[in-house]
Amino acid sequence: MEKIQVEICLGTTCFVMGSSHLQELIEIIPKRYNDKVEVSGKPCLGLCSQDCEYSQAPYVKVNDDVVSQATVEKVLKVIEGKIRNNEK
Amino acid sequence: MRNNNSQAVHLKKQILIKIIEAFFSDNYEKNTRLIPYQMRPKGSDVPYRCCIYKERAILKDRAIAELGFSIEEHDETVLLSEYAKKALEREKPEKNPLTVLDAACKGCVPSRIYVTDLCQGCVARPCQNVCKFGAISIVNGKSVIDGSKCKNCKQCMQVCPYNAIVKITVPCEDACPVGAIAKGENGRAKIDFDACISCGKCVSACPFGAVHEKSQLIDILKHMKNGEKVIALIAPSIVGQFPGNIYQLKSAIKKIGFYDVYEVAQGADVTTKKEACEFQERMEKNESFMTTSCCAGYNQLIKKHLNDIKPFVSNTLTPMAYIGQIVKQKEPNAKLVFISPCVAKRVEVAEDPNVDYLMNFEELGALFVACKIEILNCEEERFAFESSKQGRGFGVTTGVASAVRDASKNNDSINLTCINGLNRDTIKQLKKWAKDGKCNEGNLVEVMCCEGGCVGGNATINSVKIASKAINEFKTKSIDINDIEICQESN
Numbered sequence: 041m042e043k044i045q046v047e048i049c050l051g052t053t054c055f056v057m058g059s060s061h062l063q064e065l066i067e068i069i070p071k072r073y074n075d076k077v078e079v080s081g082k083p084c085l086g087l088c089s090q091d092c093e094y095s096q097a098p099y100v101k102v103n104d105d106v107v108s109q110a111t112v113e114k115v116l117k118v119i120e121g122k123i124r125n126n127e128k
Numbered sequence: 129m130r131n132n133n134s135q136a137v138h139l140k141k142q143i144l145i146k147i148i149e150a151f152f153s154d155n156y157e158k159n160t161r162l163i164p165y166q167m168r169p170k171g172s173d174v175p176y177r178c179c180i181y182k183e184r185a186i187l188k189d190r191a192i193a194e195l196g197f198s199i200e201e202h203d204e205t206v207l208l209s210e211y212a213k214k215a216l217e218r219e220k221p222e223k224n225p226l227t228v229l230d231a232a233c234k235g236c237v238p239s240r241i242y243v244t245d246l247c248q249g250c251v252a253r254p255c256q257n258v259c260k261f262g263a264i265s266i267v268n269g270k271s272v273i274d275g276s277k278c279k280n281c282k283q284c285m286q287v288c289p290y291n292a293i294v295k296i297t298v299p300c301e302d303a304c305p306v307g308a309i310a311k312g313e314n315g316r317a318k319i320d321f322d323a324c325i326s327c328g329k330c331v332s333a334c335p336f337g338a339v340h341e342k343s344q345l346i347d348i349l350k351h352m353k354n355g356e357k358v359i360a361l362i363a364p365s366i367v368g369q370f371p372g373n374i375y376q377l378k379s380a381i382k383k384i385g386f387y388d389v390y391e392v393a394q395g396a397d398v399t400t401k402k403e404a405c406e407f408q409e410r411m412e413k414n415e416s417f418m419t420t421s422c423c424a425g426y427n428q429l430i431k432k433h434l435n436d437i438k439p440f441v442s443n444t445l446t447p448m449a450y451i452g453q454i455v456k457q458k459e460p461n462a463k464l465v466f467i468s469p470c471v472a473k474r475v476e477v478a479e480d481p482n483v484d485y486l487m488n489f490e491e492l493g494a495l496f497v498a499c500k501i502e503i504l505n506c507e508e509e510r511f512a513f514e515s516s517k518q519g520r521g522f523g524v525t526t527g528v529a530s531a532v533r534d535a536s537k538n539n540d541s542i543n544l545t546c547i548n549g550l551n552r553d554t555i556k557q558l559k560k561w562a563k564d565g566k567c568n569e570g571n572l573v574e575v576m577c578c579e580g581g582c583v584g585g586n587a588t589i590n591s592v593k594i595a596s597k598a599i600n601e602f603k604t605k606s607i608d609i610n611d612i613e614i615c616q617e618s619n
């Protein structure tokens with residue numbers, strides 16, 4: 041089965057708007073999901089530069105889905121959804 | 129509880145970014161006026177309040193605070209563009225560093241004792257019997273408290289077998305360690321600035337984001353725009369607050385328009401060495417204990433509430449004061465800006481002869497976003513003076529006291545103890561030490577107003593845990609305080 045890829049944007053805009061706190065996920069995810077999920081911090085994903093899009097930052101990508109105004113809880117929920125889908 | 133990652137904080141940052149964008153645009157005043165309309169355009173969702181007009185009114189209030197004015201004195205007929213203009217014209221920032229947004233604050237109910245739905249309307253009615261003030265009556269079979277008679281004694285809470293009665297607390301009142309903020313009759317919180325120690329705990333605690341720092345951003349940007357030299361002094365706690373390393377951060381800050389950047393850790397090295405000497409002298413004189421003196425919140429606590437401890441407080445100046453002296457001597461015409469994790473330093477800056485302004489981490493972050501500076505792509509640029517690992521550790525709890533111990537010749541006789549965050553209990557503890565004239569817990573007492581140290585300041589961007597880790601990593605790459613010469617012998 042393909043691993044789920046989680047990319048946390050640690051570009052300046054996302055970091056300032058809250059992804060600093062999402063670094064927590066880099067510890068939580070491997071502990072919780074072992075090798076089902078791979079998590080990494082990434083430089084600017086290029087989502088913040090469109091018109092005013094900093095208002096929706098921070099961004100996290102879970103596979104190809106973009107999570108905006110991401111929080112630890114929101115990202116975990118998206119991951120859970122994907123895992124359930126994969127198991128079906 | 130402290131939360132620097134809430135929706136309210138997110139909103140504050142968005143407005144800061146918008147104000148900066150407006151400042152650099154071709155029509156600063158007009159674009160500032162339009163901020164609430166841009167953020168809540170006609171027909172848009174109303175995520176938080178009753179209607180779009182209320183939302184816009186609150187956004188306007190936030191913008192006024194971020195332009196550096198008090199909402200308390202705000203006249204509703206004055207347009208935001210007018211405030212934008214006044215911010216540009218003012219010679220000096222306003223005095224009190226905080227302001228409470230009344231429209232935002234009114235949503236929160238005053239503190240009181242309240243009977244919840246859990247009330248079973250029981251036959252025994254212990255609450256009614258125990259109440260000495262006759263405040264409880266039974267309406268439709270359930271207990272109801274008459275607020276005009278209730279004296280908040282909590283007796284009814286204790287006797288209810290269903291735990292149906294609760295005390296509704298006001299978050300800011302609850303968080304304030306010195307009772308300086310209270311929700312008044314008019315339903316809005318008011319800060320008593322004679323008692324307030326600017327600890328910023330109410331800022332972090334208010335779930336409505338109703339307590340704001342009054343920003344000096346416009347004042348600072350104005351000097352830059354006029355082509356004056358503006359120099360940034362970055363607090364040690366900045367490590368971990370932004371992406372990239374501190375050397376990239378230095379060049380990123382210069383890209384904004386700062387002329388140069390100094391580590392306040394360099395001043396912390398001076399503080400450390402002097403405080404170590406002072407400690408030895410005091411111990412030789414058989415004094416029982418000494419407390420550190422670098423925390424601005426603690427210094428205001430001493431001044432306003434804890435005079436008795438003064439004889440035990442170190443006379444050494446703060447890292448900011450020393451770096452201010454050093455840089456002002458080199459660059460007498462420059463404007464110095466302290467880049468800060470907290471609001472308490474605003475008061476220290478206002479009193480400091482060398483440092484002119486304060487910009488907090490949130491405001492610096494907003495500047496990076498508005499100026500589209502990608503720190504991870506910035507070049508590394510070293511400091512002319514590389515600070516010690518001890519100086520660089522000042523922003524984390526125990527950092528200051530252990531620096532002083534490391535720099536002391538005779539460090540076996542030093543016994544550290546730390547006040548990690550001021551609250552009602554730790555203030556009581558300090559009072560006791562002052563009264564007794566001794567402290568059994570140790571002879572070198574570090575006092576930090578914020579839990580976790582400066583990394584727990586109200587204007588920080590990261591969590592205490594992640595930021596402390598980043599600082600500790602940075603420390604391992606830095607030299608020991610005993611291996612550097614402090615050339616600057618300032619007083």
Ligand code: SF4
Pocket residue numbers: 228232233234235236237298299300301311316317333334335336337338339
């Ligand atoms: S916590 Fe304090 S400042 Fe915030 S809304 Fe309630 S009364 Fe107002």
Ligand code: SF4
Pocket residue numbers: 226303304305306307308309319320323324325326327328329330331
């Ligand atoms: S800043 Fe601190 S001392 Fe001042 S009102 Fe707020 S909580 Fe109280």
Ligand code: FES
Pocket residue numbers: 049050051052053054055083084085086087088089097098099
């Ligand atoms: S910084 Fe996250 S998308 Fe640009």
